[in-house]
Amino acid sequence: LATAIAAHLATLRPLHTHVSNHILAKEFAYCKYSKFRVGAALLSAGGEIIKGANVENASYGGTICAERTAIVKAVSEGTRAFIGLAVVTDVSSPISPCGMCRQVLREFCTLDMPIYMVPGDYDERVAQGILDGGVQETSLRELLPYSFGPEDLELPRK
Amino acid sequence: LATAIAAHLATLRPLHTHVSNHILAKEFAYCKYSKFRVGAALLSAGGEIIKGANVENASYGGTICAERTAIVKAVSEGTRAFIGLAVVTDVSSPISPCGMCRQVLREFCTLDMPIYMVPGDYDERVAQGILDGGVQETSLRELLPYSFGPEDLELPRK
Amino acid sequence: LATAIAAHLATLRPLHTHVSNHILAKEFAYCKYSKFRVGAALLSAGGEIIKGANVENASYGGTICAERTAIVKAVSEGTRAFIGLAVVTDVSSPISPCGMCRQVLREFCTLDMPIYMVPGDYDERVAQGILDGGVQETSLRELLPYSFGPEDLELPRK
Amino acid sequence: LATAIAAHLATLRPLHTHVSNHILAKEFAYCKYSKFRVGAALLSAGGEIIKGANVENASYGGTICAERTAIVKAVSEGTRAFIGLAVVTDVSSPISPCGMCRQVLREFCTLDMPIYMVPGDYDERVAQGILDGGVQETSLRELLPYSFGPEDLELPRK
Numbered sequence: 103l104a105t106a107i108a109a110h111l112a113t114l115r116p117l118h119t120h121v122s123n124h125i126l127a128k129e130f131a132y133c134k135y136s137k138f139r140v141g142a143a144l145l146s147a148g149g150e151i152i153k154g155a156n157v158e159n160a161s162y163g164g165t166i167c168a169e170r171t172a173i174v175k176a177v178s179e180g181t182r183a184f185i186g187l188a189v190v191t192d193v194s195s196p197i198s199p200c201g202m203c204r205q206v207l208r209e210f211c212t213l214d215m216p217i218y219m220v221p222g223d224y225d226e227r228v229a230q231g232i233l234d235g236g237v238q239e240t241s242l243r244e245l246l247p248y249s250f251g252p253e254d255l256e257l258p259r260k
Numbered sequence: 261l262a263t264a265i266a267a268h269l270a271t272l273r274p275l276h277t278h279v280s281n282h283i284l285a286k287e288f289a290y291c292k293y294s295k296f297r298v299g300a301a302l303l304s305a306g307g308e309i310i311k312g313a314n315v316e317n318a319s320y321g322g323t324i325c326a327e328r329t330a331i332v333k334a335v336s337e338g339t340r341a342f343i344g345l346a347v348v349t350d351v352s353s354p355i356s357p358c359g360m361c362r363q364v365l366r367e368f369c370t371l372d373m374p375i376y377m378v379p380g381d382y383d384e385r386v387a388q389g390i391l392d393g394g395v396q397e398t399s400l401r402e403l404l405p406y407s408f409g410p411e412d413l414e415l416p417r418k
Numbered sequence: 419l420a421t422a423i424a425a426h427l428a429t430l431r432p433l434h435t436h437v438s439n440h441i442l443a444k445e446f447a448y449c450k451y452s453k454f455r456v457g458a459a460l461l462s463a464g465g466e467i468i469k470g471a472n473v474e475n476a477s478y479g480g481t482i483c484a485e486r487t488a489i490v491k492a493v494s495e496g497t498r499a500f501i502g503l504a505v506v507t508d509v510s511s512p513i514s515p516c517g518m519c520r521q522v523l524r525e526f527c528t529l530d531m532p533i534y535m536v537p538g539d540y541d542e543r544v545a546q547g548i549l550d551g552g553v554q555e556t557s558l559r560e561l562l563p564y565s566f567g568p569e570d571l572e573l574p575r576k
Numbered sequence: 577l578a579t580a581i582a583a584h585l586a587t588l589r590p591l592h593t594h595v596s597n598h599i600l601a602k603e604f605a606y607c608k609y610s611k612f613r614v615g616a617a618l619l620s621a622g623g624e625i626i627k628g629a630n631v632e633n634a635s636y637g638g639t640i641c642a643e644r645t646a647i648v649k650a651v652s653e654g655t656r657a658f659i660g661l662a663v664v665t666d667v668s669s670p671i672s673p674c675g676m677c678r679q680v681l682r683e684f685c686t687l688d689m690p691i692y693m694v695p696g697d698y699d700e701r702v703a704q705g706i707l708d709g710g711v712q713e714t715s716l717r718e719l720l721p722y723s724f725g726p727e728d729l730e731l732p733r734k
């Protein structure tokens with residue numbers, strides 16, 4: 103498995119580079135309330151990296167996560183096709199996108215697009231010889247089964 | 261499977277009654293924009309049925325789905341423990357909660373709480389002798405794997 | 419002014435009763451993250467009081483405020499006409515609805531419906547002889563000028 | 577007034593340029609459901625233009641407006657100080673930010689930062705000799721009075 107993930111990461115070279123650079127935009131997280139920094143990096147079909155960070159609000163419901171930031175950023179610049187996503191936080195276990203972000207990703211990403219959950223201590227792990235740095239791979243197919251998408255709104259109503 | 265679901269539905273008698281009554285609050289859906297009515301019924305640990313419907317907004321992001329309506333309704337009345345959820349729409353296939361609702365359910369429901377996706381033509385199916393009316397059972401464990409919850413915010417940051 | 423507000427509150431007797439009872443549902447606030455309890459009470463055209471409290475989420479963006487809780491609760495039970503709203507928190511200054519709630523209220527309330535911002539120490543103020551308990555009255559006309567509403571979506575596009 | 581606005585627009589030259597170029601990113605709006613394209617352009621304190629467009633979702637509540645897209649885009653790249661915002665749609669009257677966007681803007685913008693509501697037919701108006709192209713100027717002070725902001729969360733609870 104580790105080898106498969108490493109291979110995947112190697113394929114997604116630009117994403118990998120970002121991961122290993124530890125940045126993934128989480129440095130710009132505005133997380134005044136949760137103190138929980140999150141960074142996300144989308145890889146577009148055209149090979150571009152689009153980075154996002156969480157942006158919180160005093161009215162908590164106004165908060166927009168890193169993954170959604172990355173998506174709207176890309177879309178608002180004309181990019182709607184993606185081939186990978188990586189998410190990283192400051193905690194040492196891999197953290198996955200919240201349900202809201204899974205829903206927003208669903209609108210633009212294929213169910214099988216790889217989603218990499220990168221542990222906060224990825225670099226240390228790599229330095230210790232852990233080949234994949236503890237990255238876990240998943241997908242929308244796994245994270246959002248029976249998903250509700252654009253085509254559902256077109257179903258005939260009784 | 262059908263038998264198991266029917267048995268479950270029988271156990272959750274009050275929920276079942278609502279399902280078979282076709283109401284599940286979707287009659288009160290305010291879906292001016294999507295024309296997609298959704299109703300939800302939570303069953304509390306105390307045996308109460310709490311109904312929700314989708315409430316849309318001209319600024320689409322202000323929309324609150326049926327499942328979230330049901331949850332905040334219950335919580336704002338002091339109910340935080342639930343043993344079942346049913347969701348129904350007007351389309352004939354079972355429709356599952358969107359990612360945003362899965363995330364909000366995650367805060368209060370156990371991963372194994374049964375979630376029933378009820379087809380819009382449940383009644384017709386039952387009338388045709390389909391025992392379970394086409395209801396599909398799932399759970400947050402299945403719908404929101406690797407979920408992000410309250411305990412994650414308490415993890416130590418690097 | 420104080421007299422005018424007191425008169426208004428007197429007119430809205432059921433709302434007033436709730437305000438003076440200090441409850442306004444904030445007792446059921448689920449505010450694990452912000453520790454900021456908010457309660458809201460809508461008065462329907464039919465004279466019913468519908469109470470809401472804030473319901474937060476580990477993914478902060480999933481949070482639904484007290485005012486929105488009250489609205490979706492009412493709408494999901496078939497009530498769409500309102501004649502007053504009161505909001506109370508635990509802080510001693512009157513706190514107004516956040517922008518998200520103003521937007522959701524906009525869908526169902528008239529611009530001139532009175533919105534009462536009730537200070538957290540309303541009872542003490544009343545006990546001290548402050549007639550209106552420090553309540554401040556406002557409206558959507560004041561809180562959300564140039565508002566975006568249902569009719570805007572029907573404007574012809576160029 | 578028209579002169580004042582024109583002067584302002586002239587001061588905010590880069591913003592103006594974008595306005596007169598009619599783009600404001602609305603060309604990249606993803607508004608599959610509302611068919612209501614919105615574009616926004618933030619002007620940062622550093623003189624940068626950050627463009628946003630609305631990005632809708634099949635689960636309507638997952639929609640993120642143009643203004644919020646622009647804000648999270650800027651913040652996720654390290655920009656948190658802004659001196660102007662322009663919003664444009666395809667309808668011929670000036671349209672203002674929805675309540676949710678006002679709330680998110682509140683976190684980063686001063687109450688007096690100019691907000692320009694640009695009519696969809698701005699260019700035609702300018703061509704007809706209307707100096708300000710029908711642009712209306714406002715601010716958060718006007719759009720979000722009694723606003724709820726970061727400092728409110730720090731108030732002592734009773």
Ligand SMILES: [Zn+2]
Binds near residue numbers: 199204
């Ligand atoms: Zn998220």
Ligand SMILES: [Zn+2]
Binds near residue numbers: 325360361635
């Ligand atoms: Zn939903």
Ligand SMILES: [Zn+2]
Binds near residue numbers: 516
């Ligand atoms: Zn609010």
Ligand SMILES: [Zn+2]
Binds near residue numbers: 319644674
């Ligand atoms: Zn908006």
